[in-house]
Amino acid sequence: MIFKYLLSILVFSSGLHASSCWKIKNKDMKALCESKFEHKKNCWLIKDKDTQAYCEATSYGQNSCWKIKDNDAQAMCEAERSR
Numbered sequence: 001m002i003f004k005y006l007l008s009i010l011v012f013s014s015g016l017h018a019s020s021c022w023k024i025k026n027k028d029m030k031a032l033c034e035s036k037f038e039h040k041k042n043c044w045l046i047k048d049k050d051t052q053a054y055c056e057a058t059s060y061g062q063n064s065c066w067k068i069k070d071n072d073a074q075a076m077c078e079a080e081r082s083r
Contacts, residue, residue, distance in 0.1 A: 020033075021033035021034045021037060021038055027045065027046075027047070028045075028046045028047055028048050028051050031043065031045040031046045031055070032046060032051060032054070032055045032059075035055050035059040035060075036055070036058060036059050039059075041060075042055075043055035043056045043059060043060065049067070049069075050067075050068045050069055050070055050073055053065065053067035053068050053077070054068060054073060054076075054077050057077050057080075057081055058077065058080050058081065061081075065077035065078045065081060
């Protein structure tokens with residue numbers, strides 16, 4: 001499930017404008033979008049623990065990729081943190 005979220009963020013991140021986050025229906029994805037692109041501190045709103053850890057790592061710069069259970073999502077998190 002988290003991999004699907006991460007993939008959709010990567011696909012849309014290049015063309016996503018901060019004003020577009022309000023269009024997202026899924027609450028976890030909306031909080032992730034707002035945290036990453038509108039610099040809001042909304043990671044705590046995310047119910048899925050893997051998505052929340054990804055959000056904290058990529059939006060806040062925290063070292064939380066290790067908390068992600070899905071191996072592919074964890075690798076993607078680590079790759080994004082290293083750039």
